[in-house]
Amino acid sequence: KACPNCCFCALFHFTVVPVILKALTYDEKRGSCSVGSNVRDAACYVCWAFARAYDPSELIPFINQISSALVIAAVFDRDVNCRRAASAAFQENVGRQGTFPHGIDILTAADYFAVGNRVNCYLTISVYIAGFPEYTQPMIDHLVNMKINHWDSVIRELSTKALHNLTPRAPEYMANVVLPRLLPLSVGTDLHTRHGAILACAEITHALCKLAEENNRSVTYYFNEKSLEGLKQIHQEVCRKGLGGELMRPAVCTLIEKLSLSKMPFRGDPIIGGWQWLINDSLRSLPLVSSTARQHIKESAVSALAALCNEYYINEKGEADPALQDELVTRYISGLQNTEEMIRCGFSLALGALPRFLLKGRLQQVLEGLKKATIISPEDVSFAQARRDALIAIAKVCQTVGVKGEGSQEEYVCKDNVTQIYATLLNGVTDYTTDSRGDVGGWVRKAAMTSLMEVTLLLVQNETELINANICKQIMCWLAQQAAEKIDKFRAHAGSVFLTLLHFDRPPVPHIPHREELERIFPRSETETLNWNASSEAFPRITQLLGLPTYQYYVLLGLSVSVGGLTETTVRK
Structure with missing residues (x-):
């Protein structure tokens, strides 16, 4: 803090510039948090003082270093106060010195308010600034050297996504310098570094392959044999050293997904079997990890499975190998009756x-x-x-196979199986299971409502005649009941689905009972503004359905549940 005063008193010596630049990125973990934000903030203040204390000619030798360091701090710092301090210091130097490269253009994109959103800084602003050659390599180097091994996993993941977005700005540098540097780190000993390096390898590889494809080149254009072997060995080395549970499993699954999306030439390679084993093992291991990490691991494994199957399990005729198909489908269906709930979840998805x-x-x-x-x-x-x-998976399967009214029930949603599908989904709306966690059946009801909407809109857009009047009546009545119930988030979801089906017009959903009356009660113009979360807004609307014979019983049922609830406000409304 004494440095700015020294600047104004002309006691400052420029040998401390490297120290100030180092202070701009100082971050040290202590326990579960870090120290250093106050140091970085003070360093920004020193850089701000430079602009006021010295003539432009005196700072010329250090302009590129200072400008790059301030840009990096303004875009990539973890703390919003430091990003804003760096932006203010950069602005002061642009205004008073006028020697920062592309200063006005950068300030327009990275002003005090723009840098307030960290995700926007990493994924959008950084790409714009990297378009100026003076800043491209320093930004990439900072992410590789300082951020992919950061103690905060959110920063590590954001940094790897930023590297993906920055790859088109310097593809040769990424392929020839950055990737060879990351491959050894991805099989190293430090867990945080290994985690960040694996994700970075995945993102950079995917970006390079997309770039090659856009330019009508081979997907391996930017890769030499050593890099390809290194990418394959990551999975083997990680499995040998241990998956590290909550960090490494989703990281390796992301690597599998990105390499599959990149269409890497690994078809027929034994590594594909290893990848499939890891995905299956991750789904089987869900009960063994903490509840906070399960969802992330499950989503990563399922995304990896979809990408792997689409790229490596389809032959030239567009068909699957019968033995492989039988093994996968049988394995996953048998897992649906497992005694562990989380294994059922994983195999359903x-x-x-x-x-x-x-x-x-x-x-x-x-x-x-x-x-x-x-x-x-x-x-x-x-x-x-x-x-x-399971209900979510049913809707996904229906969307995947498509609709064909006269088609085979082994290949399409058709007249022979649509009734069974709707019966399963409608049964989910009646789940009112409660346990020590509360109304856990609400999760099922919410998923059932979403799946009903997705399947119905799928049929409306393809084979409207598969939706009969009785099915449509049941859907709308059950949604009306859910829209009259006590838990705000479930009521809001039901109301949103109800209005989506009511006002859908490409083409309209057929057989909706009392459509004209419903459109008067819920005008299209108020679809976005009606707050279903607020009982004071929702109940006066939904009670108007009591005058419609078809909905009367179901709305009364929903209101009865609300009146019998524990929340005094809801009971009164």
Whole structure:
């Protein structure tokens, strides 16, 4: 803090410039947090003082270093106060010195308010600034050297996504310098560095392959044999050293996903079997990890599975190998009856992620397996999350296979299986299971409502005649009941789905009871403004449905649940 005063008193010597630049990135972990934000903030103040204390000619030798350091701090610092301090210091130097490269252009994009959003800084502003050659390499080097091994996992993940976005700005540098530097780090000993390096390798590889494809080049244009082997060995080395649970499993799954999306030439390679084993093992291991990490691991594994299947399991005829198809489908369906709830969740979503060519000929078996996973039995009454994910998977499967009214029930949603699908989804709306966690059936009801909407809109846009009047009546009545209930978030979701189906017009959903009256009660113009979360707004509207015979019983049922609730405000409304 004494440095700015020294600047104004002309006691400052420029040998401390390297120290100030180092202070701009100082960050040291202490326990579960870090120290250093106050040091970085003070360093920005010193740089601000430079602009006021010295003539432009005196700072010329250090302009590129100072400007790059301030840009990096303004865009990539973890703390918003430091980003804003760096932006203010940069602005002061641009205004008073006038020698910072592209100063006005950068200030327009990275002003005091723009740098307030960290995600925007990493993923958008950084790409714009990297378009100026003076800043491209310093920004990339900072992410590789300081951020992919950061103690905060959010910063590590943001940094790797930023590297993906920055790759088109310097593809040769990424391929020839950055990637070879990251590959050894991805199999190193430090967990945080290994985690960040694996994600960075995945993102950079994907970006390079997309760039090559856009320029009509081979996907391996930017890679030499050593890099390709290094990318394959990451999975083997990580498995040998240990997956590290909550960090390494999703990281390696992301690597598998990105390499598959990159269309790397690994078809027929034994590594594909290793990748499939890791995905399956990650889904089987869900009960062993903490509840906070399960969702991330599950989503990463399912995304990796979808990408892997689409790239490496389809032949030239667009079909799957029968033995492989049988193994995958059978394995996942058998997992739906596992005694562990989380394994059921993982395998349900895995079935929902399978591409069409793997579901062809096995659709009825998959739907039947998912239907059984939604049924409540005395042994698994508390498995609400498994039932939720099974309902989500049913909608995903329907969207994947598509609709064909006269088609085979083993390949399409058609007249022979649509009733069964709707019966399963409508049964989910009746789940009112409660346990020590509260109304866990609400998770199932919410998933059922979403799936009903998705399947209905799919049918409306393809084969409207598959929706009969009775099914549509049941959907709208059950949604009306949910829109009259006590828990705000479930009421809001039901109301949103109800209005989506009511006002959908491409083409309209057929057979909606009392459509004209509903459109008067819920005008299209108020769809976005009606706050279903507020009971004072929702109940006066939904009670108007009591005058419509079709909805009367269901709305009364929903209101009865609300009146019997524990919340005094809801009871009064």
